[in-house]
Amino acid sequence: MTHADPFAIRELLGPAAAPGHRALAGEHGVVLPPFTDHHVHLHLIDEHGLAPHGIASAVDLGGDPVELARRPREGFPRLSYAGAFLTAPGGYPVGRPWAPAAIAREVTDAQTAPGVPGGAGTWVDEQAGCGASVIKVALNAAAGPVLDHDALAAIVSCAHERGLPVVAHVEGDGMLRLALDTGVDALAHTPFTQRVGLRLMARAAASQTWISTLDIHGSDPEAAANAVANLAAFREAGGRILYGTDLGNGDRPAGVQVGELAALVRAGLGGPEVIAALADPWPGADPAHGVATFVPGEAPAALEDVPAWLGGATVVPEEEVVRDEH
Ligand SMILES: [Zn+2]
Numbered sequence: 001m002t003h004a005d006p007f008a009i010r011e012l013l014g015p016a017a018a019p020g021h022r023a024l025a026g027e028h029g030v031v032l033p034p035f036t037d038h039h040v041h042l043h044l045i046d047e048h049g050l051a052p053h054g055i056a057s058a059v060d061l062g063g064d065p066v067e068l069a070r071r072p073r074e075g076f077p078r079l080s081y082a083g084a085f086l087t088a089p090g091g092y093p094v095g096r097p098w099a100p101a102a103i104a105r106e107v108t109d110a111q112t113a114p115g116v117p118g119g120a121g122t123w124v125d126e127q128a129g130c131g132a133s134v135i136k137v138a139l140n141a142a143a144g145p146v147l148d149h150d151a152l153a154a155i156v157s158c159a160h161e162r163g164l165p166v167v168a169h170v171e172g173d174g175m176l177r178l179a180l181d182t183g184v185d186a187l188a189h190t191p192f193t194q195r196v197g198l199r200l201m202a203r204a205a206a207s208q209t210w211i212s213t214l215d216i217h218g219s220d221p222e223a224a225a226n227a228v229a230n231l232a233a234f235r236e237a238g239g240r241i242l243y244g245t246d247l248g249n250g251d252r253p254a255g256v257q258v259g260e261l262a263a264l265v266r267a268g269l270g271g272p273e274v275i276a277a278l279a280d281p282w283p284g285a286d287p288a289h290g291v292a293t294f295v296p297g298e299a300p301a302a303l304e305d306v307p308a309w310l311g312g313a314t315v316v317p318e319e320e321v322v323r324d325e326h
Pocket of ligand 1: 041061246249
């Protein structure tokens with residue numbers, strides 16, 4: 001097999017991509033930085049499938065904080081997590097069939113002081129104490145009551161005091177504005193219930209990070225089209241985009257999701273941007289240590305073929321890959 005052209009590979013996939021081979025098997029392919037799925041629910045998936053299928057790190061955005069705190073720190077996927085959803089009394093996802101009681105906390109008091117029953121500060125403290133590296137809030141106006149401005153602002157203030165970003169599930173009228181007005185740092189889903197207006201989009205791109213989840217709207221083409229159009233506009237406005245799939249929502253095999261990558265390309269992301277969205281270490285500062293992504297075979301020639309090709313990605317120890325010298 002001929003070696004692929006490293007210049008063409010870098011042009012298609014960005015400066016971190018290199019032709020290479022596996023030291024033991026000798027198999028040729030392309031070496032890329034380790035990938036993260038920035039939105040999963042581990043209690044709903046078989047996590048053992050993630051690393052063999054290209055995902056070195058995952059961010060759990062809604063699970064039982066006590067269970068998550070008990071996990072061993074080593075092994076793959078490397079995990080960051082939010083712990084429980086913080087939500088309004090009776091708010092999403094309380095009572096959903098996929099959401100056991102342990103994964104939601106109802107905020108009944110906007111106080112930031114520690115130890116207040118049902119207090120914003122109390123619940124942020126609990127997640128932080130369980131090792132959370134991000135705080136998740138539910139702002140789903142389509143599914144019951146939502147946190148008011150004061151409660152949400154209190155959560156954001158407590159989280160930021162602890163150095164933790166806040167990520168929101170935003171759905172329904174006025175929810176993006178509420179998230180922006182209260183300093184929410186990230187969205188768990190690209191907004192899909194409507195097209196975001198220009199002014200709000202500029203504010204979002206300047207202050208927020210969006211997790212893509214474009215490919216979860218299979219049964220709702222209007223939502224899918226809204227999400228792609230919104231992410232395209234967010235990108236145009238200079239926003240930071242993270243690859244995320246909401247894995248556990250619906251029935252998909254663990255690993256890199258070709259459908260999500262194809263939707264990112266439809267939203268206008270070039271190859272280097274797709275790789276950057278996969279390789280971003282958010283909410284941490286550093287990528288998974290000691291591993292790389294390896295995609296066997298020749299790199300594709302065209303952007304439209306990149307998603308399916310990345311579907312063959314796997315996580316390999318750094319010492320097992322050799323970047324070819326040219
Ligand atoms: Zn989710």
